[in-house]
Amino acid sequence: MSKWKWEQPISEEIFFQKYGLFNEENVEEVFKGVASEVSSKEIEAKKWEEIFYNELIQGRLMPAGRILANARPNSPMKNYNNCFTIDIEDSMEGIYSSLTEDAKISKMGGGVGFDISKLRPKGAPLSSGGESSGVISFLRIFDQSAKTIMTGGQRRAAHIALLDISHPEIEDFITAKKGDKNKELTQFNISVKVTDDFINAVKNDKDWDLTFDNKVYKTVKAKELYNKLAKNAYFNNEPGIFYSDTVNRYNNGYWNFNMDRCNPCGELVMPAYSLCCLSALNLVKFVSKPFSDNPTFNFKDFEKSIEIAVRFLDNILDITEYPLKKIEDFSKLWRRIGLGFTGLGDVFAMLKIPYGSKESLILSEKIGKTLRDATYSASSDLALEKGTFPSFDRDKYLDGEFIKQLPDWLREKIKKQGMRNVQLNTIAPTGTTSLSMGQNCSSGVEPIFSLSYNRTVRTGNGDETKTENVSDYAWRLYKSIFNTEEKPDYFTTTMDIDPYKSIDVQAIFQKYIDHSISKTLNLPPGTSYEEYQKLFMYAYDNGLKGFTTFNPEGSMKGILEYNDKQKTVTRRVAPERPVELPCKIHRVKSGNKSFLVIVGLLNGSLYEIFVIDDPKEEINLDTDKKTLVRKSDKGKYDLIFSNGSKTIRLKDFTNRYDSIDASLARMISMSLRHGTPLQFIVSQLQKDTHFTAVERSISRVLKSYIKDGEEVVTSEGFCPECNEKLAFRDGCMTCVSCGYSKCS
Missing domain, CATH: 2.40.50 (OB fold (Dihydrolipoamide Acetyltransferase, E2P))
Structure with missing residues (x-):
């Protein structure tokens, strides 16, 4: 009989649907299989099998999905890594070679990320004659391939494509996806690689050249391109942002490669032919006396679990099968891993700290620093025991910007012992593992989404889904202790939190995370476009490596939905009337x-x-x-x-x-x-089926004050087809870009 207690049916259901693939009857069997496989290359295999199993059964160590699903001694699918990156060269042979690599990875159950900035833009001449069909046309081929292949027999392949902000096709790329409006590139996330130079050009209202192969194809205003990027993200929830210079500023392997791409969720920034070797520690398991007058976070136990988790992930690199020889060779040269955490939002609540408060930032600083220092210390000890990663260069490594920020004792340790892994930390979204193994603890670095909500889940029957109600781990614990439904102030959820404070929490952790952080900023309903533009820049100014948002009023439905979700509008304060x-x-x-x-x-x-x-x-x-x-x-x-x-x-x-x-x-x-724009008031007056002479006269008077060509400047005044500004011309609302027109 299992000692593991499931707290709600959906957690058990998802766990065995996703990870109990070998006819296991209980959680213990799953964890024993994982521990046995991951410890198999250790000299003291039985000792480490017991240690790994104990971390798993105590719920402290939460391996990523491919490890939980596949890591068994008798598994026919030996891929234990979630995602990979590949390269795409600017030739027909290179493109189709990459398509084959992509298909092999997808077949093994991996997501794929790549940078398409090398591909020539639409209309560029080809060496054999003719013109290029452009980057988006080739993305559609990869998208169709991803729709066809079921990864590991369970799901369709996740992808991300990145394009540099200076690429001549960047404007089309930015507006390619419009969520449920056009259902384009449905198997892809898309992100724009934004540089420091571009941000400076925006801030100083300068021109920006769109170039390829040293040829300027077009010059635009940087601010207008930035607005197009922000606007499509606001209305359609894509593209995301990849701050490429910030990423490479803290690249521990800077002397050998650029980290110019990432995995589909964005938490690992990497070069081509790298992988995501991931696990998370469940922070709620390190809280003592939750909700009491003296709740505490046990940092000593946290450090011990970090040390075990680093060894666990390093072992994965030696026992997994690789989809491509290029990925195997590169991964073993650098031994990149990604250890993070989940449950942060619940921990804040259990310690009676509101998410985004000054106290939460202080605690975040301590958790982030502990994770970094303990992880690097453990990797250095592994280097002494098992050897450094083969590409380790002591002097160059110690001269890296991220390594320079480590405490003196740790830098001295690395100098003497070396490092087993080039980079080690990330914060992944951990959605499914947090819901199942974590008993629906808050996900990754995110706040509690909602105390209870509806979640859309796959049934395992093709694309069929169902909706189930889910309640939060910390909220259930609180109710069981105090037997009440009354919510304390420190139970802050996504929609309670000021977006700036949410960015502040992420920025604190990014200082200590050598990779990146997967976090979606859920915008409070009613967030105006003008407010959103400021958040875009605030993320860059505070050192984030990436920025992704979800607007509940945008054109793409979310996986998680509030039970009490309501459509809201932006409220504007009227200017005071003079006497x-x-x-x-x-x-x-x-x-x-x-x-x-x-x-x-x-x-x-x-x-x-x-x-x-x-x-x-x-x-x-x-x-x-x-x-x-x-x-x-x-x-x-x-x-x-x-x-x-x-x-x-x-x-x-x-x-x-x-x-x-x-x-x-x-x-x-x-x-x-x-x-409210005059154009809309006039239009509403004229919609009345009981239109009176006075109303008609009022509308004529108001209409006389609309200047021909006047743009609608509020966030509502954008074209439903392409999101460009609408203007009033000849009695009609007309799009300044695509020509869409609606007459009053």
């Missing part, structure tokens, strides 16, 4: 009745309107004269105008000459004050 506003008066007629439409202007823009019965029987207002509307009291307005040599003040004119359309005028005024 006096200049206005213009328009006289309109409805049948035999005359009305006045009085339009108030703030800094030349429409701010409010009033609709009143025409008081010409009492006093004849000259609509050509300058007029003011003065607010005399709450809800009371005076009209001040000239009549000959006299200045006349018409007190409380809105009540004195009240119109049945006054309520409509107030609603229009509210829309104007809060920034």
Whole structure:
């Protein structure tokens, strides 16, 4: 009988569906098989089998999916690594050779990442005559191949393609994917390689050359290209950002290669023909007395588990089968591994610390530093025991920017003993392992997604999915202790957290992580495009190596959904109304009745309107004269105008000459004050099936204030086809780029 207790059905179901592939009856059998296989090359194999098994059964060590699924002594599928990178050369032979490599990796159950910046752009001449069909056309071939091949018989291959920000086809690449709108490149994530020079060009509003093979194909404004990138990511949740100069600044193998690509989730930045050898430590297992008056994080036990996990991952490199000889050779020369953690959001809650608070940043700093130092120390000890990685160059390694930041005692240790692994740390998303083996602890470095939510999972029957309710690990623990559904303030979830604070947490850990961090910044509903642009730059300025976001109001559905998810809109604060506003008066007629439409202007823009019965029987207002509307009291307005040599003040004119359309005028005024474009107000007025003469007259008055060619500058004013700006031309909302038009 199993001693492992499943806390909710979905965790057990997912675990055995994904990892219990050898007819194991319980968790212990799975872990014994993994421990036996991973320890098989050790001199003291039985000793390490027991140690590895203990880490697994205690839930501290969570190997990546391919290890849990495949690592058994009798496994026919000996691939124990999740993802790989390949290269693509700029020739037909090179492209199709890479396609074959890609297919071999996918067949073994691995994801694939590559950089397509070497490929010539669309329209570039070919040596054999003719023109290139471009990078996107070749991506479609890889995409179709990925759709055809089931990786390891279970899932379709995950891919990521990166393109440099200076490539001539970058604009098409940025806008290639529009989520559920066009379902393009569905097996690919796409990311743009952004350089320091480009960011500086954006900040200084400079031109940017799009070049290939030393030829300038086009020059654009850097800021406009940046806006296109940010806009497509905001509306369609892709592309992501790969800050290439930041990545290579901390490349431990800088003297031999550039880290110019990554795996599909982005947590490992690597050169071509590398792999992802991954595991995570479950941080919740190192918390003592959770939710008490004195909860603590046990750093000594954390360090011990780190030491064991480094050996565990290093062994994987010697027992796994490799899909390509090039990957095997390169991996054994450098012995790259990726140890990270999961459960951070739950740990903050268990220690009664809100995610993103000052206390959480202090704890993050200590966890990150402990992970880095203990990992590098363990690898150095392994180098003494088993030998350094073959490409180790002591002087060059110690001169690396990341290594220079290590404490003196650790640098001295590396100088004497060397290193077993070139780079060692990452933070992966750990979605499935956190849900199953982690009993739905929070994933990776992410905050708690929600205390409970619906998750879409595959049934194992082709593309068929189902939705199940899931509750968070720490929340279940809290409820079991206190027997209450009342949520304390320190239980912060994704939608509770200021996006800037979420970036701050990631930035703290990135200082101590030699690879990268896979984190998706979930935007709070209602985040405006203008706010999003600032987040884009904030991520770069704070040293992130990559940046990926998810807008719940974008064009791509998420895997996780809130139970109480609601559609929200951006709220804009109206500018304060001065006591006096200049206005213009328009006289309109409805049948035999005359009305006045009085339009108030703030800094030349429409701010409010009033609709009143025409008081010409009492006093004849000259609509050509300058007029003011003065607010005399709450809800009371005076009209001040000239009549000959006299200045006349018409007190409380809105009540004195009240119109049945006054309520409509107030609603229009509210829309104007809060920034709704005139084009949309006019369009809504004209949609009314009970359109009255007064409404028609009001819409004509408002329409006269729209300048031909005027762009809609709010985040709602973008083309539904290509997301470029819309402008008002000849009575129609017209896209400035693709020509889409909608007439009012």
